[in-house]
Amino acid sequence: MTAPPGELRVFAEYDRDFVETADVVVVGSGPCGAVVAKELACAGRSVVIVEEGPPFTPAEFEIDGARSMARTMREGGLRATRGYVMPTLQAICLGGGSLVNSAICVRPPDFVFDGWSEHFELERTSGKDLAPHFEAVSGFLGIAPTPDDVQGPRNLLFKAGCDALGIPAEPIARNVRGCRGSGECFTGCRSRAKQSMDISYVPAAMRAGARVLTSVQVQQIRASGSRVSGVSGQVVEPFTGRRSHRVQIDAKAVVLSAGVMATPVLLQKSGNLANRSGQVGRNLQFHPGTMVTGVFPDPVHPEFGATQGYQSLHFLREGFKLETFWSPPTALALRMPGMGIALKRRLAELPRSATWDAILSCHRSLGTVRARSGASLDPLLTWEFHPEDVKILGRAMSVLAEILFAAGAEKVIPGVHGLPDELHTPEEARILATREWRATDVTSGSTHVFCTTRMHGDPAKGVVDELGRCHDFDNLWIADTGVFPRCTSVNPMLTGMALAHRTAKAI
C-alpha cells in the first residue's frame, strides 16, 4: 500500500488501513509545508506530505464567495475568536491558504527582524541572515510587482490619492505569472496565474519524489523521550469530514506545518508535547484588518484589476499597512451600513466604489489557542483587542479616508457604529481620527495569524529555536507562521516561506 515516489493519493483510492515510511513527514501543504517538502525532496530525502483537504482544480472553484469559503475553509469559513469576536480563516485544501489568498509577497523591513532578535534572544534572524532564503523563494515563484496594465482603476486610484498627499505607495509584489486582472484571487485563480502551492511547490516536490497523501487528518504525533517516530491519523472524506481508514506514517523527522491554529492543537492532543516552556498555544497574535469604502463620481469598474495591487508601507512604524482590496461582493456588502432601500442604494454604488484596507500590527493584543474536547482539530480561540491597538485602528481608518478623498471620492463609508453612515468631506472624516474608539465599534477580520509556537533563544520562553526545531525534541520541527515571535507588520506568507526554507536546510 506504500505509495511510490512522486505519487499523489486521493480519497477515492483509500480502501484499507495503511502504513507509510519516510525520512521526513510534513504535516500540511500550505506555503511553509510545501517549501520544506520540496527542498527536502530535492536534497534527496524521502518525503511524505500529509494534507487533510483535497486538491482543487478550476472546475471545482466556486465564484460565489460564501460557497467558496464553505468548501475551502475549515468550519465553513465561519470561524471566529471569543473575547473580541473577530472572524478568522484557515484553509483546508492542497496548497493551504495560498489557493485562496491574494498572493501578496512582502518582505518585512529590517526593523521587524531587529525587533525579533532584540526581544526574543535570536542571533541568526536578521534581515541579512534571511536574505538568501527570501531570494530562493522569490526566484522559484517568480515574485514580481503587479504590472500597471492589470491594476485597474480601483488600484490606480489608491496611487493617485497617495501621490496627492505625498504618501509613498508601490505596486504589490505577488507570486503570480500572467495575471489578467480577474480579481478572483480569493476564490481560486481561474487564469492559473497565481502560483499557489498546489501548482508550484507541491508539483515540484512530487517531481523530486515526494509522496502526497491528501484527505488524511493527522491526529497524533508519536513520541518517546526526546524523539518522535512519526504521526498517525485517519482518512477523512472531503467536505463531510467523515473518518474512515487508519493511517500511520513512520519517519525519522516530523515537520508540523498545520498552521498557527492547528499545530498547537495537534501538540496538545498528542499529550501536550513540546510544551516545557508552557508557550504552546499562547501569544496568539493577528493582523486585524479594517476597510473603508469610497464612492467616486465615475465608474471604477472594481471587478477588474488585481485583487490587491497597490500598498503603502509608509505607516509600518506607526503600526499599520495600507492596501487596496477587492473580493467577491459578499464580503464588501457585509460592511455596508443600513438596511432596506438605503442598503440597496449603497449596493448599487458598488460599481463606483473602491474599498481599501489597513492591516494592523497588534503586538499588545494577545490570545490563546486551545484544543476542543472530542476528536475535532478545530481550535477554541480567545483574543482581546488591546485599547492601544484600537487607537491604531482609528488612525488607519482616518488615513484611508484621507486618501480616498484625495483620490476624488465624493463620500466615504466608514462602517463604524456610532458614526454617520456616510462622510462627505475630509473635514467630516476627521472624526475618525479624533473620536474615542472602542473595539466593538467596528467589525475587524484577520487572516494573518502568528506566534502560537513561537521561536525564542531561551527554551524556557519559546517552543522552537530559530531554525524551527522544538526545544524539547531532537527531530520535531515546526514550519508555519506560528513560529514567528511577533507579527511581521506585513503580509506573512513570504516570511513564513523564507523561514521554512531555512528550516529545510537545517533538517
Added chain:
Amino acid sequence: MIGWVGISLGAAAAYAAFRVFAGYPARTGFATLARREIAFVDAAADTLYPQGAGLPSGVEARIAFQLDGYLRLVPPRMRLLMRLLFFLMEHATLFLPAPGPRGRRRFSSLAPEQRAAVLEGWRTSRRVPRRLVFTSLRALLTNGYVADPGVLRALGLAPFAIETPVCEADLLYPPIGRPKSEIRHRAVTAPSDGRPLDLAGPRHPAYVGSER
C-alpha cells in the same frame, strides 16, 4: 374540577404553542431549511432587501433558496448555530415586542414596517451582543442575496468569462472524490499571457441572460 382546569390549561398551552411554533405554510424545493425557517428568512430578506432601488428584492433573489444550499455546505456545528440564530430572531419579538398594535407576534407574522423597526432596533442597539446578532443575520442574508446571478448582473459586477489554461498540476489532480483515472486533462496548454481582461468582453455564462 381540577380535571377541567388542567384540560383548559393544556388546551391554552397547545394553542399558544401552535401560534408560536406551528402554522407555517408548506414549501417545496428545500432540502435543509424547515418551513418555519423559510418563513423567517423570506420575511427578513424582504425587510433587508425590499422592492426598489433598481435591484431585485430579497425574495426575488431567492435568498431562502440560496441559504438552503449554503447550509448544506457548512459543518453541522455551524449549521446548528445558524438555525439557532433564525429561531432566536423569529421568536424574540414574543419577549421584545415590535412597536405598534399586535407587536407580540413572531417576526414573520409582523407587518413589514414592524419588521423593519425590529431589525433597526437590533442594528443600532447599544448592546454589542444584539448588534452582533444583527450583523450575523445580515451577513447570512447578504451572502444569499449576492449569490443570486441576477443581483450581480443588475449591479454590473458579473464575473468575466475566462479561458482556463491547463497547467502541470491539472494533470495530477482528479475531480474531488474521484480516482486519478478520471483526471480531466492529458496535456498542458499555453499558460496565461497576462493580457488584461476586457471590461467590454464576455462575462461568465452562469451570469449572462435573464435566468436565475
